[in-house]
Amino acid sequence: MEWSLSKADETIPLTDVDSAVDEHLKRNLVMTNLEDMLAWGRKHSIWPFNFGLSCCYVEMATALTSRYDASRFGAEVIRGTPRQADMIVISGTCFLKMAPVVQRLYEQLLEPKWVISMGSCANSGGMYDIYSVVQGVDKFLPVDVYVPGCPPRPDAFLQGLMMLQDQVGKERRPLSWTIGEQTVIKPDKNSQRDRLMESRMQATDLREPDSV
Amino acid sequence: MSAAAVPTVDADIETALLEAFPGSSFVFQATIDQIPTYWISRSDSKEILAFLKNKYEMLFDLSAIDERMRTHREGQPASDFTVIYHLMSLTHRRDIRLKIALAEADLNVASIHQVYPNANWYEREVWDMFGVTFTGHPNLFRILLPPTWEGHALRKDHPARATEMPPFRMDDARQDTEQEALRFKPEQWGMKRKHGKTEFMFLNLGPNHPSVHGVFRIVLQLDGELIVDAVPEIGYHHRGAEKMAERQTWHSYIPYTDRIDYVGGVMNNLPYVMGVEKMAGITVPDRAKVIRIMMAELFRISSHLVFYGTFAQDVGQMSPVFYMFSDRERLFRIVEAITGGRMHPAWFRIGGVAQDLPNGWEAMIKDFIDWMPARLDDYEKMSMQNSILKQRTQGIGAYNSAEALDWGVTGPNLRATGFDYDMRRDRPYGGYDQFDFEVPVFQNGDCYDRAQVRVAEIRESLRIIEQCLHNMPAGPYKADHPLTTPPPKERTMYDIETMIHHFLNVSWGPVIPAGECTMTIEATKGLNAYSLVSDGGTNSYRTRIRTPSFPHLQQIPLISNGLMIADLIAIIASIDFVMADVDR
Numbered sequence: 001m002e003w004s005l006s007k008a009d010e011t012i013p014l015t016d017v018d019s020a021v022d023e024h025l026k027r028n029l030v031m032t033n034l035e036d037m038l039a040w041g042r043k044h045s046i047w048p049f050n051f052g053l054s055c056c057y058v059e060m061a062t063a064l065t066s067r068y069d070a071s072r073f074g075a076e077v078i079r080g081t082p083r084q085a086d087m088i089v090i091s092g093t094c095f096l097k098m099a100p101v102v103q104r105l106y107e108q109l110l111e112p113k114w115v116i117s118m119g120s121c122a123n124s125g126g127m128y129d130i131y132s133v134v135q136g137v138d139k140f141l142p143v144d145v146y147v148p149g150c151p152p153r154p155d156a157f158l159q160g161l162m163m164l165q166d167q168v169g170k171e172r173r174p175l176s177w178t179i180g181e182q183t184v185i186k187p188d189k190n191s192q193r194d195r196l197m198e199s200r201m202q203a204t205d206l207r208e209p210d211s212v
Numbered sequence: 213m214s215a216a217a218v219p220t221v222d223a224d225i226e227t228a229l230l231e232a233f234p235g236s237s238f239v240f241q242a243t244i245d246q247i248p249t250y251w252i253s254r255s256d257s258k259e260i261l262a263f264l265k266n267k268y269e270m271l272f273d274l275s276a277i278d279e280r281m282r283t284h285r286e287g288q289p290a291s292d293f294t295v296i297y298h299l300m301s302l303t304h305r306r307d308i309r310l311k312i313a314l315a316e317a318d319l320n321v322a323s324i325h326q327v328y329p330n331a332n333w334y335e336r337e338v339w340d341m342f343g344v345t346f347t348g349h350p351n352l353f354r355i356l357l358p359p360t361w362e363g364h365a366l367r368k369d370h371p372a373r374a375t376e377m378p379p380f381r382m383d384d385a386r387q388d389t390e391q392e393a394l395r396f397k398p399e400q401w402g403m404k405r406k407h408g409k410t411e412f413m414f415l416n417l418g419p420n421h422p423s424v425h426g427v428f429r430i431v432l433q434l435d436g437e438l439i440v441d442a443v444p445e446i447g448y449h450h451r452g453a454e455k456m457a458e459r460q461t462w463h464s465y466i467p468y469t470d471r472i473d474y475v476g477g478v479m480n481n482l483p484y485v486m487g488v489e490k491m492a493g494i495t496v497p498d499r500a501k502v503i504r505i506m507m508a509e510l511f512r513i514s515s516h517l518v519f520y521g522t523f524a525q526d527v528g529q530m531s532p533v534f535y536m537f538s539d540r541e542r543l544f545r546i547v548e549a550i551t552g553g554r555m556h557p558a559w560f561r562i563g564g565v566a567q568d569l570p571n572g573w574e575a576m577i578k579d580f581i582d583w584m585p586a587r588l589d590d591y592e593k594m595s596m597q598n599s600i601l602k603q604r605t606q607g608i609g610a611y612n613s614a615e616a617l618d619w620g621v622t623g624p625n626l627r628a629t630g631f632d633y634d635m636r637r638d639r640p641y642g643g644y645d646q647f648d649f650e651v652p653v654f655q656n657g658d659c660y661d662r663a664q665v666r667v668a669e670i671r672e673s674l675r676i677i678e679q680c681l682h683n684m685p686a687g688p689y690k691a692d693h694p695l696t697t698p699p700p701k702e703r704t705m706y707d708i709e710t711m712i713h714h715f716l717n718v719s720w721g722p723v724i725p726a727g728e729c730t731m732t733i734e735a736t737k738g739l740n741a742y743s744l745v746s747d748g749g750t751n752s753y754r755t756r757i758r759t760p761s762f763p764h765l766q767q768i769p770l771i772s773n774g775l776m777i778a779d780l781i782a783i784i785a786s787i788d789f790v791m792a793d794v795d796r
Contacts, residue, residue, distance in 0.1 A: 050422045051420055052426065053426075053427055053449075054426065054427075054449060054451075054471075054474065054791065054792055055471060055474040055555060055556065055792070057426070058474065058475060058518070058555065059554075059555065061537075062537055062540075062541070065533065065534050065537035065538065065541075066534045066537065066538045067537075067538055067541045080422050093449075093451055095427070095448055095449060095450060095451070096357075096358060096380070097357065097358040097447055097448050097450065098419065098427055098448045098449075099380075099382060099390070100382070100386075100387050100390035100391050100394065101394075101419055101420060101427075101448070103382055103387055104387070104391065105420060125374060127467065127468070128374075128451050128452070128456070129373045129374055129375055130372060130373065130374060130451060130452035130455060130456055131365055131370070131371060131372060131373070131374055131377060131452055131455070132356075132357065132365070132374075132450045132451060132452045133374055133451060133452070134374070134380050135374050135375065135380065139379075139380050139381075139382070140380075140381075140382035150556065151554075151555055151556070153554065209552060209567070209570060210570055210571060211570050211571035211572050212549040212570045212571065212572040212573060212575075212576060
């Protein structure tokens with residue numbers, strides 16, 4: 001779509017008829033295939049499940065409030081029941097006593113469903129290598145995005161959410177149980193560390209913490 | 213530490229005990245915190261505790277120590293497992309500690325839940341963690357670990373790490389067994405399924421429910437929508453913080469304390485580092501004290517703001533939480549500028565704080581204390597004066613001071629019942645005696661008053677922070693003492709002795725002299741205490757964390773029975789707990 005700014009007293013030359021039609025079509029017509037369209041729809045309407053385990057949940061909740069505002073990404077419809085949600089954020093430590101509950105809640109989420117593992121505890125057990133903690137939620141759930149931090153800042157959670165959206169947009173799922181292949185094709189997960197290593201190594205001057 | 217921080221000791225207590233129990237023996241043990249500590253005999257422990265209840269109205273803490281590996285026990289009676297009762301009198305401002313020695317072959321002691329009702333959960337915890345049986349206890353089941361657990365986690369021979377245990381697997385069979393084990397069986401709790409023509413319904417609220425603030429489960433016995441009885445179930449958030457202390461150095465345990473009351477930030481560091489400093493004999497410089505108080509009060513405001521917003525939300529107001537959280541962000545900007553972290557800065561150090569305040573901190577603090585009062589006025593109109601909020605919380609979930617003390621309720625939840633007690637004013641620690649502030653007290657003990665106390669406390673905390681701003685002493689931010697962490701480095705390049713000490717204190721961590729010490733503070737949610745036992749090593753022999761939220765949850769059935777489910781939600785919101793502060 002083309003935009004131009006003009007002053008109020010300027011006379012605007014009339015566009016010729018052909019380009020006006022083109023412009024009208026451009027604005028109102030999208031050419032795509034059904035798969036892409038569905039993926040686009042899924043990407044922008046992720047409904048998270050209202051679920052939290054510990055400290056990280058407070059930062060996740062902060063991401064929903066005004067300063068961070070997760071609704072900018074179409075993901076603010078927090079659902080109280082797993083049956084209406086399609087994404088679970090494992091925000092916090094996955095306790096042994098809680099694991100069967102987490103497992104059941106995951107099973108109750110409707111397909112298609114995604115999992116974000118938020119914070120070091122959920123990623124790997126983090127600083128809690130202790131008898132009552134499962135060493136990473138991926139021991140029993142398939143995780144789509146890992147967000148590092150203890151707890152991650154709300155912005156980091158939002159980045160994780162956007163990365164998940166990106167994945168969801170690229171994912172290809174069968175349109176129906178009667179049409180085509182029945183497999184789900186997920187894009188490769190890439191490590192941010194590997195991707196950003198080079199640019200991060202460029203940073204040599206770090207800000208001194210001595211003044212605000 | 214100021215002179216007033218030393219507990220008032222009841223000098224006559226020993227005579228009184230000997231008079232009342234002439235046949236019994238009382239062995240005195242000197243401790244670093246100067247709390248009178250007596251080893252009593254198991255046979256009449258219940259009678260002694262009942263006798264002491266008139267003098268010490270609250271069972272502050274009940275825990276145990278596995279003594280089997282301990283080397284420094286000079287002057288203490290032989291014991292494999294020691295059960296410890298910490299009693300506290302808030303009116304007389306004094307404590308007493310009683311210990312009972314138990315042999316490994318005979319781990320039995322009388323339950324005191326009839327004397328101090330809040331002993332119920334504490335005894336279950338000691339049973340769960342140490343395997344000590346409390347005879348006469350009505351439901352001595354596991355409380356923190358899953359019902360299928362084998363062994364007792366705080367025993368020295370129980371593995372600490374998950375990686376020392378078989379790898380975790382979750383197959384269908386395990387899922388079924390675990391789920392079945394979590395099923396609530398009313399008969400186990402002596403509950404009837406029907407009464408006359410009424411058939412009760414059992415509703416499982418949690419462990420994941422939007423209004424239970426974390427992983428907390430409460431099973432309700434319902435007659436229609438009326439709550440007949442309630443059974444709170446905890447342990448879904450047990451992170452083994454006490455066991456963790458036994459393998460971390462004194463220094464590297466500080467980050468774990470942050471995560472106990474996870475909205476309380478550095479407030480959690482305070483009792484721990486103050487306890488270690490007392491054992492090490494470190495005097496903290498004034499600047500460090502004032503910095504600590506300022507940061508702790510900032511986090512008190514942060515915690516109360518989270519409470520304020522979620523409280524309003526739980527009783528049906530959707531928007532306040534957005535305002536309170538935006539102020540919390542404003543506050544976190546200061547915390548981030550000073551400490552570099554947000555929720556868990558782990559910024560206090562043994563002997564002081566991690567670094568000096570950054571240039572320009574004054575302006576940030578000033579902006580914040582100028583900004584907040586007007587916002588609090590808005591919130592007052594928006595939430596506290598809202599008629600629906602009032603109807604849902606006034607007269608709901610009320611208890612009186614006597615009940616509160618019986619159940620170990622402290623902090624704002626106690627002050628809401630008209631009991632005027634604040635540790636910061638009444639037994640000042642860490643420099644609070646130098647500050648001028650009021651202790652807000654409200655009379656009704658209901659949900660509304662519990663919120664009012666906290667709202668008023670935000671303003672008092674602002675006053676304290678303002679005094680910190682105007683009276684920040686100059687000087688070092690950390691004590692000059694070899695046991696501080698990280699240790700002083702300036703002289704290490706000049707003589708080999710300091711070099712060696714520095715190397716050892718950094719790589720192994722400081723060696724804290726053997727002894728026992730309890731340090732209590734007025735945390736965001738009530739009295740929080742760390743009881744540390746050093747065996748003269750680089751890590752703690754036993755760390756006991758007494759948290760305020762644990763007894764607060766135990767008291768829920770008492771105040772919710774007979775009310776509606778919606779009232780229970782208001783009660784839960786008004787108690788202000790976080791599950792990490794309950795299960796640790």
